[in-house]
Amino acid sequence: MPTARIISTPRITVNTLTCGDPAAEVILFIHGNLSSSVFWEQTMAVLGDDFFCVAPDLRGFGATEPLKIDATLGLNDMAEDILALIAALKISRFHLVGHSMGGGVAMKMLLLRPDILHSVTLVNTISPYGYAGSVDEWGTPCHPDGSPGGAGYVDAEFIRRLTEGDRSKEHALSPRNVLERLYFRPPFVPDNIDQLVDAVLATHVGDDWYPGNAVASPFWQGLAPGERGVVNAFSARYFDASEIASIQPKPPLLWIRGVDDLIIRNEDELQQEETSPGGSNSRPAQPMLRQIRRVLEGYRSKGGVFKEQGIADAGHTPFLEKPAEFNQALVNFLSSIRQTSD
Numbered sequence: 001m002p003t004a005r006i007i008s009t010p011r012i013t014v015n016t017l018t019c020g021d022p023a024a025e026v027i028l029f030i031h032g033n034l035s036s037s038v039f040w041e042q043t044m045a046v047l048g049d050d051f052f053c054v055a056p057d058l059r060g061f062g063a064t065e066p067l068k069i070d071a072t073l074g075l076n077d078m079a080e081d082i083l084a085l086i087a088a089l090k091i092s093r094f095h096l097v098g099h100s101m102g103g104g105v106a107m108k109m110l111l112l113r114p115d116i117l118h119s120v121t122l123v124n125t126i127s128p129y130g131y132a133g134s135v136d137e138w139g140t141p142c143h144p145d146g147s148p149g150g151a152g153y154v155d156a157e158f159i160r161r162l163t164e165g166d167r168s169k170e171h172a173l174s175p176r177n178v179l180e181r182l183y184f185r186p187p188f189v190p191d192n193i194d195q196l197v198d199a200v201l202a203t204h205v206g207d208d209w210y211p212g213n214a215v216a217s218p219f220w221q222g223l224a225p226g227e228r229g230v231v232n233a234f235s236a237r238y239f240d241a242s243e244i245a246s247i248q249p250k251p252p253l254l255w256i257r258g259v260d261d262l263i264i265r266n267e268d269e270l271q272q273e274e275t276s277p278g279g280s281n282s283r284p285a286q287p288m289l290r291q292i293r294r295v296l297e298g299y300r301s302k303g304g305v306f307k308e309q310g311i312a313d314a315g316h317t318p319f320l321e322k323p324a325e326f327n328q329a330l331v332n333f334l335s336s337i338r339q340t341s342d
Helices: 037-047 076-088 101-112 156-163 175-182 193-201 242-246 288-301 323-341
Strands: 003-008 013-019 026-030 052-056 094-099 117-123 214-216 223-225 253-258 306-311
Touching: 003 076, 013 037, 013 076, 026 037, 026 076, 026 101, 037 052, 037 193, 037 323, 052 076, 076 101, 094 101, 101 117, 101 242, 117 323, 156 175, 175 193, 242 288, 253 288, 253 323, 288 306, 306 323
Parallel strands: 026 052, 026 094, 094 117, 117 253, 253 306
Antiparallel strands: 003 013, 013 052, 214 223
16 A cells, blocks of 8 residues: 655655555656545555556645745646655656646646656646636637636635535535535545545645635636635646647657546536626636647647547546546556557
8 A cells, every 4th residue: 555755855845655666667646636645545556566656745735845836837836846756756757647737737747847757647637728717729818817717716615614624514515525526426435535535624725825815807706816826826827738739759648537527628518608796707618628639639740649538437536436447548558658668
């Protein structure tokens, strides 16, 4: 089973799960928003037979040093933290797997250091144009200040219950209910749900962490992403990884997704439109899947290897909901890379 240890780097002190033989090929797993390395524990326990698995807690999550999150860097501070961790562990090259927001961190690492990546796997990743605030397949901003999106659109009741450490199921916006409703395809609930709820509740809450600060806007509902905190960092105002299509070298890339994801989806296909209280400034829906697919197909058209694989009857966390299918898809992808290299 994975074991946790604290690793100091010149940038940050990182709580890190590891599993397997350090001499084996390395897979580094990056968790998503409102979670921690614990979400990868079961995957690591299986793959640790053949790989050295590493999973850090990102800044602001889990037991890692809670340094402030500079939203204007668009997750680059988290990417640099992981590169510092890799250097401290003396790992020269590795396979990279990122889930949800962690997929955004993985894309930023791909932009920063593609030369040290054997491969990249994006799991139910955010769009290369961020989460909320863009309107079409090309990531055109809805408004110049990044609205609608960012910390101002996180429900205040959820933040309150997260801050208070609410583990109950008494309210629709308790962390447990939000986790069960949005992260998994009902009626699935993992056996380790209590451990996962604890990981959610370990999130650092405030303007510098989750969700961040909001600023006034003349556009939709009067709020835009501020300059601090994680939800702002992956908003369209600051996050843009669309240039991955042009990087060199291009490590092979796999996009795995649960096909019933309620978080990462083509919102425009739902024909939903939200309006401001005054009835103007409509909020265009974001076609997230088409944005992702267009950028990754551009990656392939410019010489990269890209494969998309959907996992049926799974939502936002296919590695927890359908672990056998997920693990097999990942291992097959990594095996194909070995065969191509031989």
